[in-house]
Amino acid sequence: MTTTSGRPRVVIVGCGFGGLEAARKLQGAAVDITIVDKTNHHLFQPLLYQVATAGLAAPSIAAPVRLLFRRQPNVTTLLGEVTRIDPLAHEVHLADGTRLGWDHLIVAAGATHSYFGNDGWARLAPGLKTLADAFEIRRRVLMSFEAAEIETDPARQRALLTFAVIGAGPTGVEMAGTLAEIARHTLKGEFRRIDPGSAEVLLIEGGPRVLQAMPPSLSQRAMEQLQRLGVQVRLNAKVTDIDATGLQVESPFSDGGAGKGSHRIDCHCVIWAAGVAASPLGRLLGEATGAEVDRAGRVKVLPDLSLPGHPDISVVGDLAAAFSHRRGKEPTPVPGVSPGAKQMGRAAAANILRRLAGKATEPFRYRDYGNLATIGRNSAVVDLGTPLGPLRFSGRIAWLFWLFAHAYFLIGFRNRIVVLMDWASAYWSFQRYARVVADVRAKAGPEA
Ligand SMILES: Cc1cc2nc3c(=O)[nH]c(=O)nc-3n(C[C@H](O)[C@H](O)[C@H](O)COP(=O)(O)OP(=O)(O)OC[C@H]3O[C@@H](n4cnc5c(N)ncnc54)[C@H](O)[C@@H]3O)c2cc1C
DSSP: OOOSSOSOEEEEEOOSHHHHHHHHHTTTSSSEEEEEESSSEEEOGGGHHHHHTTSSOGGGTEEEHHHHTTTOTTEEEEEOOEEEEETTTTEEEETTSOEEEOSEEEEOOOEEEOOTTOTTHHHHSOBOSSHHHHHHHHHHHHHHHHHHHHOOOHHHHHHHTEEEEEOOSHHHHHHHHHHHHIIIIITTTSOSSSOGGGOEEEEEOSSSSSSTTSOHHHHHHHHHHHHHHTEEEETTOEEEEEETTEEEEEESSOOTTOOSEEEEEEOSEEEEOSOEEEOTHHHHHHHHHOOOBOTTSOEEOOTTSEETTEEEEEEOGGGEEOEEOOTTSOOEEOOSSHHHHHHHHHHHHHHHHHHHTTOOOOOOOOOOOEEEEEEETTEEEEEEEETTEEEEEESHHHHHHHHHHHHHHSSSHHHHHHHHHHHHHHHHHOOOOOOOOSSOOSSOSTTO
């Protein structure tokens, strides 16, 4: 597909944080942009766990890509999956055979789950990355309680009321904390044969502390807040096997009640929050361009985010192994978080404009605003970088800070209002209203 305007063609692969910001930065520029995504929506992943735990409905955190660009006439939106990138012909190929030519290409295809070589676990322990993942996790959680209410065998009933979250990064901590709240508060009084409050929520972490990207003092606070919610945190515990009715965990220490050695946990609902790998497009791009790819499948980019020998191709966001370059300082790796992807998207677009104006490109500088993670109602931890040094706090103030920051960054005014109203109502009532499951297969767990 070519454009007839004669203007430079910019193709952006992926409309996540990186792709969206790149296209926005090119608003009003004399270029024809084609943004291609395999889904029809931009997704605010930081609140995806709220959909998975029935707190928010999908449209509150996702917006149709077409709608986002309706007032940006230089953008054409295409729904399609990019399966190949041909740097010699300057074309991307879509799964349906469509080919798109580019003068400048920005690849922002993000990341996916990594099961560390155990890909068979994907069916048994879904990860949280897309809306489809969130719906499946929500179904498994809610159906576990339903199946437990019907079950008459006490051992099977206990297994149905056991929830395991693997990986205590921000997503694992959020999921475990919210699952405990659902069991203790949301479902209270709704069942007759089981006590949902007796459900066990296990958070299994291979490392020595939760939220390892945070300073140890905040990890400790997060751990205490999780325990207060009733989450059983098992540190230094490695999952060695997962099947349809449970998982095998190995621990070198008697830690967090897990016991030393290898032991089995009977459980029908396992959620994977342990590993991230770049989109497979990273390796394809590496093979096609000769660019180096790291162990996580991320493409190593030059300081200006382009690829060696291919100044017309930039890689941004979670797909890029990028460094921040500050004058007079050692380059530092850019973390795989949404501000990193947004800033890279804007920087890659700005460099395209510089090249079109015959100017030199500029190295990417990452501005780190800090780290936030929520654990549950009134509990969160915040680590902010300020000119006076780090500002760290936890508890209710941190939770309010987290809440307003996330609402602020949501796409669209309507979403912000709806989300704030839903949160306010959930706060007072302890309810989670997005509990309607259309796909009611009565059984819980992966065999459903
Ligand atoms: C559950 C979860 C919680 C998170 N919480 C936080 C948080 O609290 N704070 C924070 O800063 N960061 C958080 N992150 C990380 C943050 O969301 C990512 O760093 C950010 O989304 C990366 O942006 P991106 O543009 O690189 O990729 P993405 O936002 O993942 O976008 C990639 C886009 O590419 C599309 N795509 C992929 N492959 C193809 C293909 N072959 N063809 C066409 N389109 C394709 C996808 O459909 C998607 O729309 C979280 C991530 C997850 C999964």
